[in-house]
Amino acid sequence: MIKDIVQKTLxxxxxxxxxTEKQRDIVELYxxxxxxxxxxxxxxxxxxxxxYDALKRAEGILEEYESRLGLVDKFLLQRSxxxxxxxxxxxxxxxxxxxxxxxxxxxxxxxxxxxxxx
Amino acid sequence: MIKDIVQKTLxxxxxxxxxTEKQRDIVELYxxxxxxxxxxxxxxxxxxxxxYDALKRAEGILEEYESRLGLVDKFLLQRSxxxxxxxxxxxxxxxxxxxxxxxxxxxxxxxxxxxxxx
Numbered sequence: 001m002i003k004d005i006v007q008k009t010l011x012x013x014x015x016x017x018x019x020t021e022k023q024r025d026i027v028e029l030y031x032x033x034x035x036x037x038x039x040x041x042x043x044x045x046x047x048x049x050x051x052y053d054a055l056k057r058a059e060g061i062l063e064e065y066e067s068r069l070g071l072v073d074k075f076l077l078q079r080s081x082x083x084x085x086x087x088x089x090x091x092x093x094x095x096x097x098x099x100x101x102x103x104x105x106x107x108x109x110x111x112x113x114x115x116x117x118x
Numbered sequence: 119m120i121k122d123i124v125q126k127t128l129x130x131x132x133x134x135x136x137x138t139e140k141q142r143d144i145v146e147l148y149x150x151x152x153x154x155x156x157x158x159x160x161x162x163x164x165x166x167x168x169x170y171d172a173l174k175r176a177e178g179i180l181e182e183y184e185s186r187l188g189l190v191d192k193f194l195l196q197r198s199x200x201x202x203x204x205x206x207x208x209x210x211x212x213x214x215x216x217x218x219x220x221x222x223x224x225x226x227x228x229x230x231x232x233x234x235x236x
Contacts, residue, residue, distance in 0.1 A: 014187070114203055
């Protein structure tokens with residue numbers, strides 16, 4: 001469930017600008033402001049069913065963009081590679097190892113991760 | 119001119135999947151296969167003016183997506199940061215410096231670049 005919300009939030013971050021303003025408002029009220037369907041219905045003056053339909057339609061549009069462009073998937077892969085690079089840099093910063101050749105070998109393996117990001 | 123073609127190619131790389139198949143074909147024939155408008159006209163059986171109009175329309179759509187999502191701009195920034203990180207890693211690999219604290223300082227500054235990528 002949490003994972004589902006994270007995924008939907010990422011989809012909205014990447015493709016939200018391709019929704020209409022009204023669709024964006026409804027998605028934000030639901031996912032960012034955590035309002036219920038009924039609360040959104042009252043706030044924007046359409047039926048609860050109308051809010052539900054608009055939300056599902058907006059989600060469908062965002063998923064369609066992702067299926068074509070795959071930016072969220074790419075972003076998640078990049079993020080995990082960057083976290084790995086960052087950890088490996090920290091390991092060198094914090095190491096007691098004083099052997100330069102060892103450190104250079106570590107740098108080489110960091111470089112191979114950086115190349116995967118390019 | 120070259121810069122313009124690179125920019126258009128990047129726009130196509132990022133958003134080409136959002137064009138219709140016909141629009142994609144025309145853009146590819148023109149920018150990737152380097153055919154003239156007349157050659158494309160012959161190949162796909164529409165007028166030269168029709169090819170020109172379709173090309174301009176497709177370019178307009180790609181630019182509209184970029185103005186909303188800005189992915190090409192973001193990609194170019196990331197690419198220059200990654201090139202910088204890669205160069206800095208190379209400098210350590212190739213250095214004759216044997217002072218660990220100097221090398222760690224270099225690693226710290228690499229880390230600050232990596233953080234800008236996250």
